[in-house]
Amino acid sequence: MTGLGTMLRFTxxxxxxxxxxxxxxxxxxxxxxxxxxxxLYPTAESRAEYVATVEANPGLIAMVGPPYAxxxxxxxxxxxxxxxxxxxxxxMSMFIVGRHTRAEEQAGRSELVRSGVVSRYxxxxxxxxxxxxxQLVMGVAVALTMIGFGEPAAGSIALGxxxxxxxxxxxxxxxxxxxxxxGTAGAYGLVGAALGASYMLRxxxxxxxxxxxxxxxxxxxxxxxxxAGERWWPLALLLAGTVVLLVLxxxxxxxxxxxxxxxxxxxxxxxxxxxxxxxxxxxLRLQRGALGGWALGLFLGGVxxxxxxxxxxxxxGDSEEVDKLFAQAAGSLVDNYLAVSLLSMxxxxxxxxxxxxxxxxxxxxxxxxxxxLATALAxxxxxxxxxxxxxxxxxxxxxxxGLGAGIVDAAESGDLxxxxxxxxxxxxxxxxxxxxxGVAVALxxxxxxxxxxxxAFLAACYLAAFLGxxxxxxxxxxxxxxxTHVPLLPAADLDVVPLLGLTAVAAALVAVGLAGFRRRDVPxx
Amino acid sequence: MSDAISVSGxxxxxxxxxxxxxxxxxxxxxxxxxxxxxxxxxxxxxxxxLLGLLRSDAGTVRVLDGDPWTDAVxxxxxxxxxxxxxxxxxxxxxxxxxxxxxxxxxxxxxxxxRDLIERFELDxxxxxxxxxxxxxxxxxxxxxxxxxxxxxxxxEPTSGxxxxxxxxxxxxxxxxxKAGRTVLLSSHILAEVEALCDRVSIIRAGRTAESGSLAELxxxxxxxxxxxxxxEPTGLAExxxxxxxxxxDHRARFDVDTSRLDEALRRLGTLGVRTLTSRPPTLEELFLxxxxxxxxx
Numbered sequence: 175m176t177g178l179g180t181m182l183r184f185t186x187x188x189x190x191x192x193x194x195x196x197x198x199x200x201x202x203x204x205x206x207x208x209x210x211x212x213x214l215y216p217t218a219e220s221r222a223e224y225v226a227t228v229e230a231n232p233g234l235i236a237m238v239g240p241p242y243a244x245x246x247x248x249x250x251x252x253x254x255x256x257x258x259x260x261x262x263x264x265x266m267s268m269f270i271v272g273r274h275t276r277a278e279e280q281a282g283r284s285e286l287v288r289s290g291v292v293s294r295y296x297x298x299x300x301x302x303x304x305x306x307x308x309q310l311v312m313g314v315a316v317a318l319t320m321i322g323f324g325e326p327a328a329g330s331i332a333l334g335x336x337x338x339x340x341x342x343x344x345x346x347x348x349x350x351x352x353x354x355x356x357g358t359a360g361a362y363g364l365v366g367a368a369l370g371a372s373y374m375l376r377x378x379x380x381x382x383x384x385x386x387x388x389x390x391x392x393x394x395x396x397x398x399x400x401x402a403g404e405r406w407w408p409l410a411l412l413l414a415g416t417v418v419l420l421v422l423x424x425x426x427x428x429x430x431x432x433x434x435x436x437x438x439x440x441x442x443x444x445x446x447x448x449x450x451x452x453x454x455x456x457x458l459r460l461q462r463g464a465l466g467g468w469a470l471g472l473f474l475g476g477v478x479x480x481x482x483x484x485x486x487x488x489x490x491g492d493s494e495e496v497d498k499l500f501a502q503a504a505g506s507l508v509d510n511y512l513a514v515s516l517l518s519m520x521x522x523x524x525x526x527x528x529x530x531x532x533x534x535x536x537x538x539x540x541x542x543x544x545x546x547l548a549t550a551l552a553x554x555x556x557x558x559x560x561x562x563x564x565x566x567x568x569x570x571x572x573x574x575x576g577l578g579a580g581i582v583d584a585a586e587s588g589d590l591x592x593x594x595x596x597x598x599x600x601x602x603x604x605x606x607x608x609x610x611x612g613v614a615v616a617l618x619x620x621x622x623x624x625x626x627x628x629x630a631f632l633a634a635c636y637l638a639a640f641l642g643x644x645x646x647x648x649x650x651x652x653x654x655x656x657x658t659h660v661p662l663l664p665a666a667d668l669d670v671v672p673l674l675g676l677t678a679v680a681a682a683l684v685a686v687g688l689a690g691f692r693r694r695d696v697p698x699x
Numbered sequence: 700m701s702d703a704i705s706v707s708g709x710x711x712x713x714x715x716x717x718x719x720x721x722x723x724x725x726x727x728x729x730x731x732x733x734x735x736x737x738x739x740x741x742x743x744x745x746x747x748x749l750l751g752l753l754r755s756d757a758g759t760v761r762v763l764d765g766d767p768w769t770d771a772v773x774x775x776x777x778x779x780x781x782x783x784x785x786x787x788x789x790x791x792x793x794x795x796x797x798x799x800x801x802x803x804x805x806x807x808x809x810x811x812x813r814d815l816i817e818r819f820e821l822d823x824x825x826x827x828x829x830x831x832x833x834x835x836x837x838x839x840x841x842x843x844x845x846x847x848x849x850x851x852x853x854x855e856p857t858s859g860x861x862x863x864x865x866x867x868x869x870x871x872x873x874x875x876x877k878a879g880r881t882v883l884l885s886s887h888i889l890a891e892v893e894a895l896c897d898r899v900s901i902i903r904a905g906r907t908a909e910s911g912s913l914a915e916l917x918x919x920x921x922x923x924x925x926x927x928x929x930x931e932p933t934g935l936a937e938x939x940x941x942x943x944x945x946x947x948d949h950r951a952r953f954d955v956d957t958s959r960l961d962e963a964l965r966r967l968g969t970l971g972v973r974t975l976t977s978r979p980p981t982l983e984e985l986f987l988x989x990x991x992x993x994x995x996x
Contacts, residue, residue: 280789280828356828357789357790357828439826439828439829440826441792441824441825441826442790442791442792442794442795442824442825442826443792443794443795443824444792444794444823444824445794445795445798445809445823446791446794446795446796446797446798446799446802450791450795450798450799451798451799451802451803456799459791460788460790540786541782541784541786542786542787542788544747544750544752544780544782545780545782545785545800545839545842546799546800546803547750547751547752547771547775548750548752548775548778548779548780548852549775549800549803549804549805550772550773550775550776550803550804550805551772551775551803552771552772553771693754694754695752695753695754696747696752696753697752
């Protein structure tokens with residue numbers, strides 16, 4: 175394969191920051207789970223109670239997987255991360271493969287590369303190889319981390335290998351998906367659908383007799399049973415599946431044109447709908463797919479919260495750490511659990527809000543803003559469309575997660591009134607999300623080159639919310655996060671003063687951002 | 700009648716880079732004005748300042764009797780812009796993009812949109828990501844030409860068009876001129892500028908190098924003469940303004956400063972002219988004279 179070596183070095187160079195960041199974040203999450211598992215169930219008694227609860231809760235098993243060896247810290251981590259970790263690994267593969275194949279073709283860079291002395295297959299092969307390298311690094315890092323926690327080496331290696339194997343298989347799925355779809359977003363959608371189907375199949379199988387789990391690559395990864403009498407042959411299944419997918423991708427690549435996909439793009443309307451000519455209509459049209467995806471994801475997150483809430487007491491036990499974690503809430507343990515889980519969903523959903531605001535930056539960098547501003551469209555009106563979609567979308571996403579939790583909670587408790595209670599509880603978090611939107615708008619207007627720092631602020635808020643109480647961070651640090659100030663319903667009472675205050679801060683930040691945007695050059699590149 | 704665009708002493712810096720360094724530009728109402736300059740000379744930056752997208756650091760800029768920075772929205776109702784590098788929304792069709800841009804400007808004429816789409820042979824149902832460079836440019840051109848505006852700012856609008864479409868474009872600009880509207884046309888295609896433009900400004904390194912009608916600019920450069928005379932062609936070398944003289948027997952070839960043409964012809968008259976061809980300077984030569992460092996002025 176001519177040019178493979180060059181493409182490999184080139185691709186690795188372009189991924190030199192992303193892969194380490196991805197691996198470090200996943201390893202830190204796994205390490206924090208291990209540390210928590212040690213802290214939360216220090217005695218054999220407390221752990222036995224935890225194991226009994228987990229095994230008796232089909233909702234949890236559907237969400238996480240079959241609990242093979244939750245009695246040990248390693249087994250608990252393997253249980254909690256077996257399926258989630260496989261999803262994270264799969265997404266890493268998807269982004270690496272997508273970015274260096276379909277995205278390159280869409281940007282027109284691929285034809286430049288392929289006009290050189292390079293095999294037709296080299297760019298895709300290099301992308302898959304780099305994904306494989308990333309999975310290997312991630313698997314080794316996970317195994318070493320668990321060994322560092324004093325867990326058995328065989329189980330630790332099996333855990334790392336199961337995650338890496340699932341990740342590798344989805345590199346194969348991504349390699350096929352980028353042949354099928356002509357757009358990068360479409361290819362990601364196909365991988366996402368395959369990932370979702372794998373997850374659902376194994377959920378149904380894990381709750382039932384296990385047959386369906388064998389149709390799911392994530393089920394294969396979990397079947398390696400780390401820390402519970404490791405089985406190695408499912409790894410061969412994952413590798414064989416990867417090979418089959420790569421052969422398929424190669425055959426498709428051999429038959430298609432550069433830039434083309436198997437699915438031809440549908441023609442669009444020759445005229446625009448009236449709503450499109452309004453800034454909000456345009457912003458919504460460009461982001462409706464993302465908004466729908468986030469709302470669906472958060473709804474499913476809400477469902478999983480509802481499924482676990484009734485057992486919150488047994489799962490979390492009664493330790494000082496739990497009290498610290500829930501210090502901000504102050505109700506019954508179930509309500510505390512619901513409140514903190516909804517907060518967690520809101521922090522995740524803030525990802526949409528920031529993405530929706532930073533879309534303005536994408537439009538600006540892509541050169542699509544200039545022609546719009548050369549019309550009678552004032553800058554603040556254009557930006558207001560994106561702010562409206564971000565703020566309204568944030569509320570819609572919160573309502574979706576509250577609705578998911580409410581429906582399940584109502585079904586379990588038989589109290590239909592829980593639906594509006596939990597939707598309302600989730601919506602009460604909106605002003606904090608709006609402040610995050612304000613921060614992103616202010617950055618976009620005043621420091622456009624640093625606009626991505628909004629993501630760092632979100633990460634800081636996440637840490638403050640979940641590690642702050644455990645780490646004992648000083649109040650002034652905690653106060654910087656808007657999520658510190660929201661009343662955590664349904665555990666706490668509704669207090670409108672902080673909500674109005676946060677809304678005012680959000681409005682002020684948006685105003686500052688828009689004022690900055692009016693004054694600066696466009697485009698700033 | 701006042702000028703559609705008047706710029707004087709315009710300065711724009713990006714960090715340490717001085718993109719525009721005291722640029723002057725005057726475009727009279729109703730004229731088609733050619734805007735020439737090598738890559739990176741500041742043409743697009745100038746147009747972005749005229750649009751109020753970039754803020755000038757110094758100098759005065761007036762567009763349609765307004766300040767492009769403070770009156771941007773009002774001015775944009777009266778002008779249309781075609782960027783040099785047209786980027787469209789990947790998932791909007793070309794027709795949607797045309798409507799979007801037109802309606803945001805305050806409305807466009809659907810009949811004219813249909814007519815232009817037909818003339819430019821554009822398929823408006825294709826998605827933005829599937830258009831070629833030329834077709835993306837057609838989308839922007841249709842959106843700009845379908846609006847009833849006083850001023851068109853066109854930044855290399857034909858760099859992706861084929862010769863047939865280039866002809867269609869020239870026809871459209873002629874119509875715009877007949878309607879009494881103003882056009883600022885930045886271009887690298889000199890034949891296009893020669894065919895369309897009443898006046899030309901040549902910029903270089905952020906400054907105006909030359910500005911005037913094509914006839915005025917020609918006057919500043921040289922005419923090539925190829926002549927056969929009855930007598931030995933002597934005394935030409937001594938004349939001021941004669942360059943690159945070559946003599947073979949009774950034949951002489953030389954370039955002469957157009958301002959000195961009269962003296963050279965008077966001298967040739969005394970020698971008895973048998974045949975004479977004179978070639979006026981092409982815009983290309985004008986262009987090269989202002990761009991190319993290797994060509995002596």
